[in-house]
Amino acid sequence: MAQVYQSPSVEEIKAALTSEFPQVEIISTAERRVKAKCPREISHDVCQFIHDNLTFEHCSVVTAVDYIDHLMVVYLLSNYYNGVMIDLDVDVPDDDLHIQAVTDIWEGANWHERETWELFGIVFDGHPRLERLLTPQNYEFFPFRKSYKLRSQE
Amino acid sequence: MADSLVPVLEAQEKMDTDKMWVIWGPQHPFSHGLWTLKLQIDGEFCTDADPIVGYLHRGWEKETENRDYARIIPMTDRLCYCASMTYSHLYCMTVEKALGIDIPEKAKYIRIVADEVCRIQSHLMWLAAVGTDMGNLTVFLWAMREREYFLDLNVKLCGQRMTTNYPRIGGVRNDTTPLFDRDIIRAVDRFEKAMWDIIYLIDDSSVFVSRMRKISYLTREQCANMGLTGPAMRGCGVDFDIRRDDPYDNYDKIDFEVPVLNKDTKVGDTYDRYMIRIEEMFQSCDIIRQAVKKIEALGKNAPYRIKTPTKVPAGTTFGRLEDPRGESIMYLASDGTDHPYRLKVRSPIFTNVSCSKVMCQGVRIADVPAVLAQIDMCLGETDR
Numbered sequence: 100m101a102q103v104y105q106s107p108s109v110e111e112i113k114a115a116l117t118s119e120f121p122q123v124e125i126i127s128t129a130e131r132r133v134k135a136k137c138p139r140e141i142s143h144d145v146c147q148f149i150h151d152n153l154t155f156e157h158c159s160v161v162t163a164v165d166y167i168d169h170l171m172v173v174y175l176l177s178n179y180y181n182g183v184m185i186d187l188d189v190d191v192p193d194d195d196l197h198i199q200a201v202t203d204i205w206e207g208a209n210w211h212e213r214e215t216w217e218l219f220g221i222v223f224d225g226h227p228r229l230e231r232l233l234t235p236q237n238y239e240f241f242p243f244r245k246s247y248k249l250r251s252q253e
Numbered sequence: 254m255a256d257s258l259v260p261v262l263e264a265q266e267k268m269d270t271d272k273m274w275v276i277w278g279p280q281h282p283f284s285h286g287l288w289t290l291k292l293q294i295d296g297e298f299c300t301d302a303d304p305i306v307g308y309l310h311r312g313w314e315k316e317t318e319n320r321d322y323a324r325i326i327p328m329t330d331r332l333c334y335c336a337s338m339t340y341s342h343l344y345c346m347t348v349e350k351a352l353g354i355d356i357p358e359k360a361k362y363i364r365i366v367a368d369e370v371c372r373i374q375s376h377l378m379w380l381a382a383v384g385t386d387m388g389n390l391t392v393f394l395w396a397m398r399e400r401e402y403f404l405d406l407n408v409k410l411c412g413q414r415m416t417t418n419y420p421r422i423g424g425v426r427n428d429t430t431p432l433f434d435r436d437i438i439r440a441v442d443r444f445e446k447a448m449w450d451i452i453y454l455i456d457d458s459s460v461f462v463s464r465m466r467k468i469s470y471l472t473r474e475q476c477a478n479m480g481l482t483g484p485a486m487r488g489c490g491v492d493f494d495i496r497r498d499d500p501y502d503n504y505d506k507i508d509f510e511v512p513v514l515n516k517d518t519k520v521g522d523t524y525d526r527y528m529i530r531i532e533e534m535f536q537s538c539d540i541i542r543q544a545v546k547k548i549e550a551l552g553k554n555a556p557y558r559i560k561t562p563t564k565v566p567a568g569t570t571f572g573r574l575e576d577p578r579g580e581s582i583m584y585l586a587s588d589g590t591d592h593p594y595r596l597k598v599r600s601p602i603f604t605n606v607s608c609s610k611v612m613c614q615g616v617r618i619a620d621v622p623a624v625l626a627q628i629d630m631c632l633g634e635t636d637r
Contacts, residue, residue, distance in 0.1 A: 114567020131499055150626055162597045164569070175571060175582060175599075179477060179491060182499035186571065210607040229554045233307035243315055243595075253532035 103152050106180035109133055112153055119152075126188075134186040142172075142189045143199035149176055149185060150204045158205035159184070161212050163219045169193050170221060174201070191221060197221045199207055200226040218243035262298060262615060272300060273617075279308055283622040285382055286632035287548050290609065290625070293350050294618060299375040302613040304606050309636035321508055321591040322348055322422060322565065332598065335378050337417050338371035338407075339576050340598075345420045346501060347572030347583040351565045352422075359555040360424035361503040365544040366437065367410060367419060369537040374403040375577035376484075378452065379629040383527065386622040387461055390523070395451050395552045406569035409433055424558030434513050441538045445631045452531060465524040469612045469624045479611060480604040483579025484628055487513045488520035488529035488606040495575040507543050512536055525622075526607070526627040576601050600634040 101119055104122035106109055107238040116123050116133075120141060137145050149155045160175040174187040178193050191198055202209045210232060212223040218242035219233045231238060240247060263353050269614040276287035287308040293301035313332070317325050329344040330337035349356060367613050377400040384392025404414040409430055411419040455461050470483065472489040487494065496504045512532035515521045567589040574581050579601025588594040605628045612624050 137356040155484075156474070157480060157579060158479070159573075160571075160582055160584060160597065161598045162584060164595045173569075173584060173597075175579075175584065179493040182493075184493070184499070184573070186569075188569075205480065206478050207604050207607070210604060213604075231307075239255075242312060249312075249315065249319060 101148070101152050103154070105154055106178070107153050107183070108170050109183060112183065112185065114186055115153060116145070118147075119148055131181070131183045131210075132186065134188070135185065135188075136188045139189050139191055139198055142187075143201065143204075145187065146174065146176075146201045146204050149187070153185075154178060154180060155185065158201065158208045158211070159200070161208050161215055163191075163215050163221055165219060165243065167193075170177055170196065170219060174214070180241055183249060196221045198222070199224050217241070220244065224243070257402045259615075262295075262300075277621075278305075283386055283625070285630045287631055288606070288630065288635070290621075292613065292618070292621065297617050298575050299618060299621060302610045304473070304609050306603075306606065306632065309448060309632045309637070312563050312600060313637040317593055317596045319364070319592065321563065322593065325593070325596070326421065327416070327418050328472045331416055331633065332637065333631045334415045335375040336371060336577050336629060337415060338367045338580075339420065339574060339581065341418065341420045343574040343576075343581050345422045345581050346574065346583050348565060348571065349424045350572055351568065351585055351587055352561055353566075354423065354559070354561060356424050356502070357556040357559060359428075359548060359551045359557045362544045362547045362551070363425050363429060363557060364420060364502055364516070364617060365419075365504065365507065366541055367407075367425075369544070370403050370410075370437070372404050372537045372577045373534050374407075375629075376534050377403070379530060379577075381628075382629070383623075387464060388628045389454075389458070389461065392451060392454060395447075395454070399444055399447055399451075402444065405462070406433075406437055407441055409436060423561040425554075426558070428553075429513040429548060433526055434549060435542060439546060441541055445538055447537065448534065449532075458552050462524065464519070464620055464623045465522070465527055467522055467524075468616050468620050469523050471519055471579045471608075471612065475611065477607045481579075481608045482601050482605065484529045484533055485526045485578065486579070487511070488515070488525035488527075488627075490517075490519035492516055495573055495580060499573060501572070501574060503544075503547075506547070507540055509536060509540050509543070523624050523627055541605050547566065564589060565593075567592075578602055578631070579605060588589045595602050598634070598637055600637065601629055602628060603635045603637075606635060 112133050122138050153175040157180050159177050162173050164171045167210045172189045172192045176185045184192045213232045216229050221253050264401040272295045275292045276285045277286045291303040326341050329340040332340045377396045381393045381396035398418050413419050421506040471489045476486040476489045476491050492513045495509050514525045565587040569586045582599035584597040586595040
């Protein structure tokens with residue numbers, strides 16, 4: 100079991116993440132902010148580590164950005180002891196939109212993942228209830244994809 | 254769940270009673286907007302709840318991808334009529350962060366004043382709603398009366414009562430108007446006295462208090478894990494406020510204490526989640542006084558707005574702000590053009606209402622409005 104940090108500083112987070120997961124790439128750091136990128140295969144393990152060992156108790160946001168050739172799932176995780184936030188980006192290829200759900204780690208991610216699924220079509224594996232939340236149940240398209248044009252964009 | 258209810262529920266479990274689903278909403282006096290609460294009830298007690306939102310989904314985030322940055326500010330006001338100032342502030346702050354610019358000191362303090370006025374009037378709107386939910390129309394009328402003074406301050410500052418359209422990317426639209434500092438101090442002084450009438454009215458009413466005390470307990474860990482933020486979380490012992498722990502603009506230069514209840518026991522009931530908002534309003538008055546002094550010290554001719562480029566460099570960034578109801582975040586992905594590539598809004602109520610499943614468990618049907626009033630529902634920002 101790796102060390103548990105009660106209130107980790109940005110430097111400690113950077114060191115702990117890269118030593119535990121060599122595939123995690125720290126993109127940038129700023130005051131109380133860490134931006135990291137990780138491959139899809141280990142995203143759940145990284146989230147579990149951030150929750151258990153770095154005491155990030157709160158998942159603020161799960162969302163996605165459509166970059167046409169791939170989609171990017173974004174997790175914004177926050178620490179209640181020192182106000183540090185981790186911005187964890189995970190790339191998901193366009194032809195296989197699957198990623199492990201983090202609802203089992205943070206219950207608060209439940210609705211965020213449902214929303215991301217219904218608007219972008221990214222399937223969160225292991226999610227307890229992946230149903231449409233904001234849009235009508237009979238929708239068969241994902242309105243926030245870039246391929247879905249508004250009338251004024253056509 | 255309250256410990257005292259466990260034997261009752263266990264006894265009911267043994268009896269052969271059918272559970273049934275009762276649907277409240279979308280049009281229901283308690284719901285404060287269009288949403289549905291499906292309650293599973295077993296006799297008098299709720300055993301499960303399933304909130305349904307989305308009636309007001311209008312594709313807000315998609316719509317912003319079509320507009321240039323400056324033209325999104327009026328749209329941010331329409332996310333929530335009570336928190337229009339904080340949402341436009343958050344949006345402008347996020348774009349400024351993406352541009353990498355620093356705004357004038359005076360604009361930062363004016364934004365603090367505007368935010369705190371917004372917080373007080375939002376909490377008063379919530380208090381009025383609590384009054385009607387609990388069947389006390391006097392609280393509703395008194396809270397709405399107090400709220401008018403703060404809406405008048407909004408009019409003096411920017412000409413609008415609710416959809417203010419006031420912050421700008423790079424500062425604020427206009428300087429404070431003449432005598433604004435005098436008016437705001439008068440309003441705050443008056444409010445602090447008048448507020449005690451409402452507090453006595455509620456705390457002396459045994460009906461009011463007994464409907465909120467000892468129901469719907471939430472622990473600190475539950476709050477953090479479920480994503481319950483804002484005053485509701487601070488009432489349950491989470492010692493975290495973005496204004497203090499992750500300061501934005503000039504909140505770090507203001508000396509204030511964040512009210513937190515149950516710091517030691519780390520568990521709070523509905524009454525704590527009610528009381529914390531009352532304390533926050535007094536705290537906001539204190540912040541306003543300090544910020545107004547700072548504005549006066551900067552002088553009349555200090556700049557309040559700078560010019561900013563229309564195109565935002567490519568990249569992703571996010572802004573974070575303490576909304577009256579909790580943690581608001583805007584996540585911006587830009588591609589170097591003059592309109593956002595993707596703008597995501599994290600509405601605090603969206604996550605808070607998903608916690609109603611846990612909050613309603615073990616609560617009597619009659620107390621459900623009292624429990625859910627502490628979420629302070631607003632559907633405009635929940636459904637976006």
